[in-house]
Amino acid sequence: MGESGPDNILELIGVTMDYGQVKALNDVSMTVRRGEWLSIMGPSGSGKTTMMNIVGCLDRPTSGRVILDGEEISRLGGRALTTIRRDKIGLIFQQFHLAPYLTAVENVMLAQYYHSLPDEEEAMAALSRVGLSERAGHLPSQLSGGEQQRVCIARALINHPMLILADEPTGNLDEANEHMVLDIFRQLHSGGSAIIVVTHAHDVGARAERVVMLEHGRIAGIVEGRGIHGHRHDDAHA
């Protein structure tokens, strides 16, 4: 812990986030290696989304340092954060968040639109990567939840981010769709992307190389390696 350098895509040092009296994150320190697949697990309210928002440049910590790709981002202004988020981060939300009036391919192109220029061919390629080339012209309302989440994944990877952040990407999906999403993550991972997945589900968390356990805004433990099946740890259902 604490060793920063070219090997680490992300480093948190003593990160604290206060919402009034609530300490959503309390002195959290950890690192994520380039190309690593990391899970974050923990009970509801333990600060997982808060951490993702800070790492995803959507929010700034109350104190502590966040170093992303060698650059300290914890004190940057809104505009600089926007630029970094656009260039380096791919975000996947639990509640999909697709523009309802844009088709699947246009939703993917929307990320290109704000990044550089929309390129339909590239967007189509991203859709076919998540197995949705057939549904490119459909509106989100015409897609199943799993399909919508795959559109979100295509959108998150369209600008080749070095870090993909997924906040409960499978929380609303059935098992088949969950497998499909995890399969895509595996491909992205083997393609060299670093992935941080927040999840309540043990089998999802178990796919990662390391699992960070959060409790009351603190790191309660980090489990190295695969196969936390059977490794008993509390989760949100408590």
Added chain:
Amino acid sequence: MGLRAGKRRIWLKMLSASLLRRRSRVIAALAAITIGATVLSGMLSVYWDIPRQLEREFRSYGANLVLVPSGEVGVMGLRAMRRAASLLPADRVIGVTPYRYETLSINRQPFTAAGTYLDEARRTNPYWRLEGEWPASDEEMLMGADAAGHIGAAPGTRVRVSGRGRNNRPFAGEMTISGLVRSGGPEDAMLFMEMSMLESLTGTRGEANLVDISVAGSEGELRKMADASRESVTSVTPRLLRRVVGSETAVLAKLRYLVFLVTVVALALIFICVATGMLTSVMERSREIGLKKALGADNAAIMGEFLGEGAVLGIAGGLLGSFAGYFFAQLIGISVFGRSAAFEPLTIPAAVAVSVLTTALAALPPVRRAADIEPAVVLRGE
């Protein structure tokens, strides 16, 4: 390359979606802008054209510029007078009426008789109330109502006029009074006949004591015209009838001020409707705005989208409004001023520009609000 086209496609799709999906609100905003632009362009037409027409009409309430002989002589040559009058812009001149004054006797009573061009006099003095007819021939004349009272004359009365003309030579002749003039001014005590008739009675030729000119223009323009003729024709001295001109200008200024006030109210209407409509729209779409920001949209991009929407509404409302404004102007013109306003094509771009500007201005507070949206907050909610 298809990349630019892709950008336009997404932009258009977002724009049309946001306009079409909240149709009733957009229609309300569009209606407000259209009504505002209607009032604006209608008022602009009234503002441009009606005062111009009224100016002309005011002019017809009498002379506003007179020419008198320079120096002590008391008369000026008609040629010099014509030259001075020709310096005035021809399209502004409503009438040029020279008067030659002589003293005549009727029934041993002395009267001031004016020789003039009666056609011109009729045009310069439309406010004269006439009992009887305008003279139809040289032997007929008009008599001031007061003067007629003195000698008991009525329209149709034949009178014998006499006097002493050029070189004190006596003259006399029979004339018919075709009509009586009542103006409320000195005319009521005078006689009016054709210039040629007076000249043949008195033996003078080509001279005038006074020229009444009725010309359309502001006080400043009139002063310039007067100065121009004073410099180039020295035997003639122009004088402004300032009292009349000043009050006319004041009336027109008040009219313009009224139009200005109504327009400001209309623009305030646009402003309020657009600002509230957009504010609601920003709040409704806060999650979408947050998503766009999370995807990398900076504040400039978000603001640009809302301003673009405002511009589309402004242009559409401005065009609709300038169309409707034409009819509005006719309505006001005819019902208030009793005349129709000429169509001024410039009101279209003016109405569109002002609508767009007002809409953009009204969009600023909601756009600020949009820029302040925190994606982390709005995307968190379920």
